[in-house]
Amino acid sequence: MSFQDTPEGFRSGFISFVGRPNTGKSTLTNALVGQKIAITADQPETTRHPIRGIVHREDAQVIVVDTPGLHRPRTLLGERLNDVVKDTYQDMDLIGLCIPADEKIGPGDRWILDAVRKLAPKTPILGIVTKADKASRDQVGAQLLALHELLGGESEVVPVSAVTGEQREVLLDVIVGLLPEGPKFYPDDHVTDDDTNTRIAELIREAALQGLRDELPHSVAVEVDEILPDEEREGVLNVHAVLYLEREGQKRIIAGPGGRRMGRIVHAARPQIIELLGQNVYLDIRMKVLKNWQQDPKSLGRLGFA
Known part of the structure; x- marks a missing residue:
């Protein structure tokens, strides 16, 4: 049976999770798909492009679209990401508003809900209380009632x-x-429509973000330069990637004393890339300054944020 042949009553469609930063949208996407397709980090605005994850069931196919968070932009990159998000919402069959169980509903949640309703007025909204493991049953129950009241109707x-x-x-x-x-x-064997190079670049960026604070996380971008078989070691792939930063001084922070922090980035990303590619990998990461790339249209286009 080809993937176009579907049984009677089969359901399919696209759902996007929305919510404030760090409400667990990417983690939830990975949990539903059953494998890691979206990176997660403590910093807000980690997701930079829509990632489609496919959930296969006998009675349905659910395409979960993890998008950059809708936010008040501070840079040209932020404006471009918002434009992508707005276009994405309009193509959804369902939108899931994510609110953590252990945080009170606030103005940021209401702002996002209002924005979504303006962008996709006919799209049904499902309320999702995330991080239920971090709260008591009473807290979860109270949050469900508060979210139901926020959404109103049915x-x-x-x-x-x-x-x-x-x-x-x-x-x-x-x-x-x-x-x-x-x-x-x-098809039934698809878990995402992201290409391999993009997934590798994201795994490296996730490793690089660990422990970073302030504005530096937003200055990090990663691009896979090339993937080549190692001429001397059979079964080994050489993955060459470039980690872009906005200022020369940021290189020292990423590298760390004696290059130890860069070593930890390679150590964290390499096993995940090996798992993704299914073979041994030598990972080489070079740092390069692309001055103020978040504000430069040419640089944004080069990094895929056209």
Whole structure:
């Protein structure tokens, strides 16, 4: 049976998770898909391009779209990301508003909800209380009531923990029930439509972000230069990547004393790249300054933020 042949009553569609930074959107995406396709970090605005993850079930195919967070932009990059997000929301069959169980609903949540309703007025919104493992049952219950009140009407609300998997299947059942009947969009062996180089670059960026503070995380961009078989070592791939920064002084911070921090970046990213490619990897990361790239249209275009 080809992936276009679908049984009667089969449901399919696209859902995007929205919410303030660090509400667990990327972690939830990975949990539903069943493998890591979106990087996660403590810093806000980590996700920089829409990532589609495909959840396959006998009765449905759910395409989860993890997007950059909608925010008040401070740079040209921020404006470009917002434009991408706005276009993405308009193509969704369902939007999931994520609110952590252990944080009170605030003005930022209301701002995002209002923005989504203006951008996609006809798209149903599902309320999702994330990080249920971080709160008591009473807290989760109170947050569900507060989220239901925020959304109003007949909107459904579901608690979930992406970390423990609690309520994962319940959430999927609710999502499937809200999607229209339709065909399979992807073959059964697809988990994402991101290309390999992009996934590798993101894994390196995730490793580089660990422990960074202030504005530096936003200055980090990664591009895979080339992937070549090692001429001397059979079964080894040489992965050459460039880590872009905005200022010369940032190189010292990324490298760390004696280059130890860069060593930790390679050590953290390499096993994940090996798992992704299915063979041994030598990872070479060079640093390069692309001055104020977040504000420069030419540099943004070069890095894929056209």
